[in-house]
Amino acid sequence: MNSLLLIVSYIITLVLIAVNSNKFMHIFQQSFYHIEEVYAAIKTTKSYKFQIYEVVLLIFAVMSFYSIYALIPFSLFALFSACKTINNRPVAKKKFVYTSRVRITYCILLLIFLASIYAVAKFAKYKYISIVFVACSLYKLVAILLILLANILAQPILWCINHIYIKEAKKIIAGNKNLKIIGITGSYGKTSTKNIVSALLEEKYITVMTPKSYNTTLGVVKTIREQIKPYTEVFVCEMGAARLKEIAEICNIVRPDISVITSIGPQHLTTFKSIDNIIKGKFEIITNAKKDVTAVLNLDNEYIKKGIDLYAKDVDIIDFSIDNKECRYSVENITMSDKGSIFDIVSGKTRIKVETRLLGKNNIYNIVCAVAIAKELGMKVEEIKKGIKKIKPVEHRLELKDMGGILSLDDSFNSNPEGSKAAIETLCMFKDKYKVLVTPGMIELGDRTDELNKKLGEYATACDYVILVGKATTDKIKEGMDEKGYKEYIVVDDLYEAFSKLQEIQISHKNILALFENDLPDSYIK
Helix, strand or coil, rough: CHHHHHHHHHHHHHHHHHHHHHHHHHHHHHHHCCCHHHHHHHHHHHHCCCHHHHHHHHHHHCCCCCCHHHHHHHHHHHHHHHHHHHHHCCCCCCCCCCCHHHHHHHHHHHHHHHHHHHHHHHHCCHHHHHHHHHHHCCHHHHHHHHHHHHHHHHHHHHHHHHHHHHHHHHHHHCCCCCEEEEECCCCCCCHHHHHHHHHHHHCCEEEEEECCCCHHHHHHHHHHHCCCCCCCCCCCCCEECCCCCHHHHHHHCCCCCCCECCCEEEEEEEEHCHHHHHHHHHHHHHCCCCCCCEHHHHHHHHHHHHHHHCCCCCCCCEEEEECCCCCCCEEEEEECCCCEEEEEEEECCEEEEEEEECCCHHHHHHHHHHHHHHHCCCCHHHHHHHHHHCCCCCCCEEEEEEEEEEEEEEEECCCHHHHHHHHHHHHHHCCCEEEEEECCCCCCHHHHHHHHHHHHHHCCCCEEEEEEECCHHHHHHHHHHHHHHCCCCEEEEHHHHHHHHHHHHHHEEEECCEEECCCCHHHCCC
């Protein structure tokens, strides 16, 4: 009878752990399986803190040393905790995808669970088995450790599968001798630039680009295997990185003919550790490209200029700038409205008038960069102008749209210090609007996170009103505004509450324009 009670109690405990394992697996997926980023999310939100019912769970686990029947209330509280975990989870902004990696990890997790049930049944007669229940009462820690363990055990299987896919991708690239490869990286702006470059080049060439944010090694490999054909003329490949050698790994599969660095800034400092490492990591797209690579670089970025001296002294460089007229490409006569942007791109005696629905200084950089690449590949001015007209606003990147009757600038994809400042500057160009900033702050900035969020608070005082989303990540923004004596703000728990506040504001300000700056992963919003 006692053995049956132990086994049933343990199975109920595994249900609790499994529910939390699923939650942490989702966090892992959103963090691209990087342990540092998972740790940062848990640390920021303090999700490791004990609740009262979890303390009670621990007490009954300890009591089971003295009476096996203490496992009855223990099991009831375990079921309660499982229900609490399920019911308290907010609706995910980014859906959990059951990829091959997730399925393999869960199969290993199931084997661990079955093995542990067998072990508990085998040693049920021993009193010290209660140690297992004491350990399991710390179910959040157990869940994340099990997910870590299952991911580690899955590595050999994943390595074999990935090795086959990478070999196939290399064969496809090697077999297409006429394929031009454009590699694009940067701390920010790379996805927008990729989309704009592809839109321009499609006017003349059969072009394939990595879809959405498929900028990891496996994302690039998947694109090559599924989309590159013998007749493909240009492959526009976005390359993302959160640590050194990740871009080099992608370049080992696709060596670019043209390498682009859109920008460099203190993004992913948690994993890169220093700005010097970020510079080195981004310049891997040049140092690991073809020997005769052409580099298209933004000379308004101080870190790119530093990187040129270190890693690209002997490289053919096409430089561009908004203000520096000595660069190969520069910009003049910028105007913006709720219809889009108008400006001139100047290169020597050539002047291209651009009219686009895209907004913001960053999008101007992206378009200039794309024009430079198009010219390098032999496109005529008329072809470029025709391509520019077809450029659509990139989703969640200063996208002007209607959100439930509220006019908004959706810049929620991925915020960074320079981009957030530029977005606020763009918002403030709309003089006839009541300007509201909605933001949860910035992450992955390492030791500078607090400093840069405080600066964001200082910039935010240019707005008419600010809505801060989530207490865990916005304290420093609030501090920056407070020091400026700015009081027109509110802190809310989530985006749903933020929308409710916007609707309240809209009653008294019909001409509202809301900037949604950044959208943190679910794991950062409490």
